[in-house]
Amino acid sequence: MSASANPPGLDLDRLRHHLDREHPGLVRGELRADLLEGGRSNLTYRVTDGTGTWVVRRPPLGHVLATAHDMGREHRVITALADTAVPVPRTLLRCDDPEVIGAPFYVMEFVAGTPYRSEHQLREIGPERTRAAVHTLVDTLVDLHAVDPAAVGLADFGRPEGFLDRQLRRWGKQLDASRSRELPGVDELHAALGRSLPHSPAPAIVHGDYRLDNVLIDTDGRLTAVLDWEMSTLGDPLTDLGLLVMYTEQRSADLLAAPTTGGAPGHPDSREIVARYAERSGRDVSFVDWYTAFAYFKLAVILEGIHYRWTLGQTVGAGFDRIGTVVPVFIDRGLHTLRTAGTARTSGAGQPAGTAPHSTTRDED
Structure with a gap:
């Protein structure tokens, strides 16, 4: 330039x-x-x-x-x-x-580092550094959720009471604001999430879009910066964990709308990520499936908003013509996650507190 x-x-x-x-x-x-x-x-x-x-x-x-x-x-x-x-x-x-x-x-x-977005990028640094980077990603999330909001001047940064209910209503309104076509299953997913709200743990500072390509990793494998705080607030910390699990599950190189790092050699799977978070934070992660399904819904709404802007000619860059095609994929995966979780709990196969539920890793991803 x-x-x-x-x-x-x-x-x-x-x-x-x-x-x-x-x-x-x-x-x-x-x-x-x-x-x-x-x-x-x-x-x-x-x-x-x-x-x-x-x-x-x-x-x-x-x-x-x-x-x-x-x-x-x-x-x-x-x-x-x-x-x-x-x-x-x-x-x-x-x-x-x-x-x-x-x-x-x-x-x-400006902070030096690489936001790893694809399996191909991670293959270049090798399995050992990949594994270390993802472990550091999880540990940094635990560090974030351990920060006392009042101690850093963020006591009024959000309203934790009723956080999940408000989040569902907020993202439902965001969806309505960008509706320009039929999206089969999206209202079903939204309603199903509302019928099964979990009880939130103690509130924390929530990043809102926590994933490997929203942090920078330097040449020594250190996490140098967490970026993209536009969705941050005070609320349920497990929403960040659900997002991280959801992003870890993505495999298809065609999903340009989401990072696809999870298939790289050495990358911990979602069960290991949840277990590491649970061990280090001490939080109950039994209902991580709900948070993962909510992450699918939230991403579908975000992508539909981007698709809507593309239809209006208001996007900058290439690849936006394909964004709309992946929105139904995330809706379907959110529904599948909820149904699998419901079946596991109904059959008595739910996991005890502090362990990763069975459905956090899915063969079709």
């Missing part, structure tokens, strides 16, 4: 003027920028003046669902976690004025 070109959604001249005003002397040369992600979530840019490098985050272009893509929340939680055991980038500034670059945004330091 040439120094004079502006990537979609970022005016470099306006950004430079704002940075010069807020942090005089920070920028020493002409700014250049690359779009790091294709706009399926918040837009992420790597910005450099040839000496320093920073990251800018802003909401996606076009259709934005209510309560989604909140730059203030994302900036706040990263800033709050700076001195905890959870590795996060250092934040530099937040701007709520949409006149600067066209939307609220924030700037943070």
Whole structure:
């Protein structure tokens, strides 16, 4: 990208003027920028003046669902976690004025590392480092859920009471806001989740989209930063575990909408991940199937929103024409997970507290 070109959604001249005003002397040369992600979530840019490098985050272009893509929340939680055991980038500034670059945004330091998204990527680092990276991923999630929200200024970051019920209603509304076609089974999945709500454990800081390609791993295998906090809140920590299990189950290279790292040599399966989390956190994980099915529903809704933006011509990057085709896959997998869990419990095959339920690994994935 040439120094004079502006990537979609970022005016470099306006950004430079704002940075010069807020942090005089920070920028020493002409700014250049690359779009790091294709706009399926918040837009992420790597910005450099040839000496320093920073990251800018802003909401996606076009259709934005209510309560989604909140730059203030994302900036706040990263800033709050700076001195905890959870590795996060250092934040530099937040701007709520949409006149600067066209939307609220924030700037943070650039952290070196790789967000591993595919089995192919992990094969290049080998099974031992893959296994270590995933174990570190789980351990960091335990560290996050162990942070006292009040101690880091996040006591009012969410409303944990009735969290799961509100989450179901929220994502149902998000689905309605993006409805543009028939999606067989999605309402059935939503209703089934509502009929079987588990009792939540003590609340914690929840990341909301915790997975291997939302963290950075350096060349030594260390987890250098947890990224993409746009869905973070205070709530049921097992929603993060359910998401991690759901992502671990994905195998198909055609599922470009989700990471497919789980089949890499050395990658722990979902049963091992759940067992490690249970042992280190001390939490009851007996109902992890429900949380996994909820993760499938949540991802289906997110992808349907992206598909809707694509139909309106409001996405940036390639591959969006295929997003809509995978939404029914996640709906079906969510229904299967719930049905399998229900059958296991009805037959007396449910797992005791602290162990991984039978259905967390499925042959068809």
